[in-house]
Amino acid sequence: MTEQNIIDLKNITVTFKNGATPVKAVDNVSLAIPRGDIYGIIGYSGAGKSTLVRVINLLQPPTSGTITVNGQNLQQLPPKALRQARKKVGMIFQHFNLMKSRTVLGNVEYPLLSQKITAAERKQKAQKLLALVGLAEYAATYPSQLSGGQKQRVAIARALANDPEVLISDEATSALDPKTTKAILELLEKLHETLDLTIVLITHEMQVIKTICHNVAVMDAGKIIERGRVASVFTDPQQPLTTDFVETSTNVKAAIERITATVKVDELAADQELIYFNFIGNSAKQSIISDLAQQYKIDVNILFANIDQIDGENVGYMIAIITGDLAGFDQAITKLKDNGVKARRLSQPKGAD
Amino acid sequence: MAALIPNVISMQSEFIQATLETLYMTFFSAIISAILGLLFGILLVVTQPKGILEDALTYSVLDKVVNLLRSIPFIILLAVISPLTQFLIGTTVGTTASLVPLVFGIFPFYARQVQNALLDVDHGVVEAAQSMGSSPSEIIFRVYLREGLPDIIRVSIVTVISLIGLTTMAGAIGSGGLGDIAISIGYARFENDVTFVAMIIILILVFAVQLIGDWIVKKVEHY
Numbered sequence: 001m002t003e004q005n006i007i008d009l010k011n012i013t014v015t016f017k018n019g020a021t022p023v024k025a026v027d028n029v030s031l032a033i034p035r036g037d038i039y040g041i042i043g044y045s046g047a048g049k050s051t052l053v054r055v056i057n058l059l060q061p062p063t064s065g066t067i068t069v070n071g072q073n074l075q076q077l078p079p080k081a082l083r084q085a086r087k088k089v090g091m092i093f094q095h096f097n098l099m100k101s102r103t104v105l106g107n108v109e110y111p112l113l114s115q116k117i118t119a120a121e122r123k124q125k126a127q128k129l130l131a132l133v134g135l136a137e138y139a140a141t142y143p144s145q146l147s148g149g150q151k152q153r154v155a156i157a158r159a160l161a162n163d164p165e166v167l168i169s170d171e172a173t174s175a176l177d178p179k180t181t182k183a184i185l186e187l188l189e190k191l192h193e194t195l196d197l198t199i200v201l202i203t204h205e206m207q208v209i210k211t212i213c214h215n216v217a218v219m220d221a222g223k224i225i226e227r228g229r230v231a232s233v234f235t236d237p238q239q240p241l242t243t244d245f246v247e248t249s250t251n252v253k254a255a256i257e258r259i260t261a262t263v264k265v266d267e268l269a270a271d272q273e274l275i276y277f278n279f280i281g282n283s284a285k286q287s288i289i290s291d292l293a294q295q296y297k298i299d300v301n302i303l304f305a306n307i308d309q310i311d312g313e314n315v316g317y318m319i320a321i322i323t324g325d326l327a328g329f330d331q332a333i334t335k336l337k338d339n340g341v342k343a344r345r346l347s348q349p350k351g352a353d
Numbered sequence: 354m355a356a357l358i359p360n361v362i363s364m365q366s367e368f369i370q371a372t373l374e375t376l377y378m379t380f381f382s383a384i385i386s387a388i389l390g391l392l393f394g395i396l397l398v399v400t401q402p403k404g405i406l407e408d409a410l411t412y413s414v415l416d417k418v419v420n421l422l423r424s425i426p427f428i429i430l431l432a433v434i435s436p437l438t439q440f441l442i443g444t445t446v447g448t449t450a451s452l453v454p455l456v457f458g459i460f461p462f463y464a465r466q467v468q469n470a471l472l473d474v475d476h477g478v479v480e481a482a483q484s485m486g487s488s489p490s491e492i493i494f495r496v497y498l499r500e501g502l503p504d505i506i507r508v509s510i511v512t513v514i515s516l517i518g519l520t521t522m523a524g525a526i527g528s529g530g531l532g533d534i535a536i537s538i539g540y541a542r543f544e545n546d547v548t549f550v551a552m553i554i555i556l557i558l559v560f561a562v563q564l565i566g567d568w569i570v571k572k573v574e575h576y
């Protein structure tokens with residue numbers, strides 16, 4: 001089993017018949033997830049993310065389309081083989097879904113109950129998993145006594161009990177505060193590395209995608225409207241919705257609103273413009289400013305700047321007022337594009353109206 | 354004492370006998386109703402739309418049977434069911450014969466209560482179990498019944514208390530028991546003390562069931 005794509009969804013459509021009007025929750029989506037990837041799926045509420053990932057383990061049978069996981073077409077499996085296949089796809093949820101009648105250890109032992117191993121072996125394995133998620137000393141506690149972050153750790157340990165190759169996380173951090181979210185994401189990243197897990201991560205926060213994903217798909221109204229490497233989607237979003245997610249997560253959106261509210265764009269001098277720069281790599285920011293100044297005689301007055309680490313790359317955002325020869329600026333920008341720098345006017349082009 | 358309850362004093366052995374009959378009727382009809390009620394309740398939950406073994410036909414048949422049986426007033430059920438009682442027990446009167454109407458009077462009620470208790474089990478937990486490859490029977494026994502246990506015990510208490518109430522009506526078909534004493538002796542002979550003491554014993558039984566039930570709930574519940 002060395003297919004490059006551990007999950008391969010082809011032309012998946014899921015239609016719900018809610019009364020009179022059928023809802024196409026997933027609309028002809030094809031999605032291939034490479035083995036060993038951390039693949040993010042982002043979209044607003046109701047976009048169809050949960051429905052799509054529930055198709056992966058056939059918790060939600062699709063109206064049409066084919067599902068191949070680990071080289072197996074799940075739809076052709078008899079019930080027993082399907083259950084066996086599901087064990088190789090762990091899942092964690094926004095509301096943890098732990099059993100309140102079982103202790104933390106009991107919850108982690110649950111998936112092992114159907115395995116032919118002794119009670120002692122089962123307990124040992126569950127304890128090892130609890131240690132892995134940092135909750136060894138909570139074995140005898142009941143979930144009701146744990147914090148949200150701890151509950152999610154228990155759920156992660158439980159999801160790993162069957163030694164899955166894929167872990168699906170459906171908004172696993174949406175109910176958690178930023179600090180706990182970060183800790184859970186770090187844990188997932190650690191598990192990805194140590195256990196060779198492929199992770200499919202659903203979220204509505206670009207911040208989460210940025211933190212651990214390698215690839216991302218943007219969903220809207222049942223369709224994947226954009227997909228690719230996280231760094232390239234971040235620096236070069238094609239769709240307005242993607243741009244919206246990116247700018248919200250980088251604070252650029254708030255910065256643009258703040259700046260356009262304070263800087264009277266109309267009052268800029270004839271040789272001034274408000275520009276939003278976006279660049280990949282650390283050195284890029286320095287070179288924009290110096291290149292513009294030296295080669296093109298354009299001054300750059302920075303109003304906002306931010307650098308993010310995305311999938312191992314530095315990605316920068318900058319809002320600045322440029323002053324000088326504006327004809328030369330367009331020329332400069334075309335050249336800088338090759339170095340991974342992009343620019344967008346926030347002020348209206350002069351003489352446009 | 355003798356002045357307060359003159360007739361009861363002379364009926365001590367009848368009272369002991371009646372209490373035993375009430376306990377007998379309650380106990381055996383509870384056991385049988387528990388089995389039937391759990392079976393129906395579980396089937397209703399798993400076969401309901403979006404249930405783990407969704408089956409529209411089974412669901413609607415069970416649902417209608419339960420509704421129908423629950424609609425028949427018990428005093429009429431006692432009479433109407435007598436051919437079945439004759440078939441099953443060989444007679445239509447007496448303590449054992451009363452078990453048949455008691456079971457049919459209480460198990461549909463219990464089935465609904467069990468159904469509601471199981472519906473309260475978080476659907477997310479069921480879905481998590483499905484995602485871990487649990488089979489329907491594993492989900493029933495290791496998730497539904499286990500997660501729903503505190504609520505099942507609660508509804509069982511309510512059911513047993515209702516059942517004690519029904520046993521008193523079974524006197525109408527010669528079942529004996531405390532209800533029978535209260536009506537056919539206490540009420541019929543204007544011996545109010547007999548009726549009163551029968552009621553007190555029933556109240557004691559009810560409180561005992563409630564106390565024991567609450568204690569068990571406390572033992573099994575973890576939140």
Ligand SMILES: Nc1ncnc2c1ncn2[C@@H]1O[C@H](COP(=O)(O)OP(=O)(O)OP(=O)(O)O)[C@@H](O)[C@H]1O
Nearest residue numbers: 016018023025043044045046047048049050051052
């Ligand atoms: N079981 C269902 N029956 C009917 N309609 C459903 C069902 N599940 C989802 N839907 C509908 O499908 C659409 C997509 O829902 P889905 O839960 O997949 O969205 P989501 O992207 O996961 O949203 P959220 O971020 O709120 O979790 C919604 O319009 C929803 O109402």
Ligand SMILES: [Mg+2]
Nearest residue numbers: 049050051171
């Ligand atoms: Mg969802």
